[in-house]
Amino acid sequence: MKRLGILLSGRGSNFEAIADQVAAGRLDATIAVVISNRPEARGLDLARERGLIAVPLSAKGLDREAYDRLLVEELHKHAVDLVCLAGFMRLLSANFVRAFPQRILNIHPSLLPSFPGLDAQQQALEHGVKITGCTVHLVDEYLDAGPIILQAAVPVEDDDTVESLSARILAQEHRIYSEAIRIMLSGSFRIDGRRVKLR
Numbered sequence: 001m002k003r004l005g006i007l008l009s010g011r012g013s014n015f016e017a018i019a020d021q022v023a024a025g026r027l028d029a030t031i032a033v034v035i036s037n038r039p040e041a042r043g044l045d046l047a048r049e050r051g052l053i054a055v056p057l058s059a060k061g062l063d064r065e066a067y068d069r070l071l072v073e074e075l076h077k078h079a080v081d082l083v084c085l086a087g088f089m090r091l092l093s094a095n096f097v098r099a100f101p102q103r104i105l106n107i108h109p110s111l112l113p114s115f116p117g118l119d120a121q122q123q124a125l126e127h128g129v130k131i132t133g134c135t136v137h138l139v140d141e142y143l144d145a146g147p148i149i150l151q152a153a154v155p156v157e158d159d160d161t162v163e164s165l166s167a168r169i170l171a172q173e174h175r176i177y178s179e180a181i182r183i184m185l186s187g188s189f190r191i192d193g194r195r196v197k198l199r
């Protein structure tokens with residue numbers, strides 16, 4: 001059975017959605033470890049409540065390389081096959097990415113390459129786009145930049161606020177993240193430049 005390592009920084013709703021799919025037997029994987037750079041993250045409590053291994057790993061006083069080495073060590077210790085960033089609000093170093101070649105996924109609340117970085121839903125509202133959404137992509141050392149696995153579109157309504165739009169996007173995030181993990185674990189894809197082709 002493939003082993004997932006979840007990295008998160010906060011609320012942990014994407015982690016919960018993945019854990020629900022695993023628990024229901026709809027995702028043929030096990031969650032080997034949940035790690036957070038924020039020791040107070042709600043996602044860590046949720047992991048503990050589910051009886052999973054939850055590891056607080058603060059970056060305080062460490063530079064990026066040193067911190068990422070710790071992260072890799074922790075993930076290797078738990079024999080993780082696939083790393084899933086689920087609201088993990090840190091950029092990963094090239095060395096981290098090299099430790100898990102094409103084995104790191106991220107979810108982002110916009111249709112990339114539009115609106116990378118922080119506050120993607122607010123960026124979409126401010127720009128006035130009529131359609132936004134979410135993206136699951138492979139992670140490279142650049143911000144929100146690797147090859148795209150799945151996207152879901154979400155229409156922007158005239159009366160949307162950041163909160164209402166974020167909530168509708170989040171429902172789609174919860175759906176496509178597990179689907180993308182399923183694709184990765186099945187190996188039924190090939191990567192052709194930036195294009196991830198499903199087969």
Ligand code: GAR
Pocket residue numbers: 008009010011012013014015043086087088089107108109117118119120144170173
């Ligand atoms: C999600 O909306 C995720 O797409 C976003 O943070 C939120 C985490 O929520 N990630 C990014 O913006 C990464 N650039 P969650 O902790 O409830 O899963």
